Amino acid sequence: MELDKAINGLTYIDPSDRDTWVKVAFALKDEYGELAEQAFLDWSATAPNYCTKAALATWKSAKQGSVKIGSLIHIAKQGGWQFSRPEPLPPHVLAARKAEQAKATAERLRLEQEDRAKAAKEAATRFNPASPANPNHPYLSIAKMVxxxxxxxxxxGLLAPMYHNRQLINLQTIYPNGAKRFIAGGQVKGAYSIIGNAGAMANDFYIVEGWATGASLHEFTSKPVLVAFNAGNLLAVALDARKAFPYAQIVIGADNDLNHKSGINVGVVKAQEAALAIRGQVSIPPIAGDWNDYLTGRKREALAKGGANHG
Incomplete structure (x- = not known):
């Protein structure tokens, strides 16, 4: 079913009932993925108890696979929707709903900007006075060997700075067990961290997902690396990088997610998408995992052989 039809069906569903509201979020996410986010938010905004932050949090928490689009169709039919011949709403109703949706969208954008500004201020307050990382931190010296x-x-916690337009806007905190956290409400899309000499980026550089992956590739190639922090952000970082360096050779260092729970190699797919958009290249590690996994494995093998030879 096309998204437009689902949006029409939403007009027959009461968004003020929380159980129904959550079920609709899951159904839309399952059928259309992130494409349906705005439709969900616009529909949610017509409820008298609408809360922008709650709507954003609910959409983010919705998972694919648990509720199908048939549930949405069933609920809409209970409200009078005719799937094959949907009746158009009166013009005055449509106008009122569009006005509510516009108001909700403006409020959502205002809150997002407010949260981003707070996160950027917190990032500067924490990062600027902090001490350089201890090279013996277990995440660096034992787990990742970088x-x-x-x-x-x-x-x-290790603090990885996140920049956008050369401004510090967020932090990723990395704990000894590998857990990672961004500042709540901070901007992630388009944010990056630089490892290596930024002045050499006019020639060639890498873009990768994770910080340790970037550190490993920099050590192995001596090339500058942009860290995008997740697969979904590779495209945004790559597009900005291409604008800044129109003639550079850009290589996307993919994560080889062979064992991803979705059955899709997300790391490779997103890397290829980013590379295609900027006329770049993709480099995929020869094992399941990322380039840090592969290069660290080689380091461990070399150390083991050296120890054996020494013995």
């Missing part, structure tokens, strides 16, 4: 580069440290 140097500190641009990291700082706060307690037992």
């Amino acid at each position: 140097s500190t580069y641009n990291l700082k440290q706060e307690g037992n």
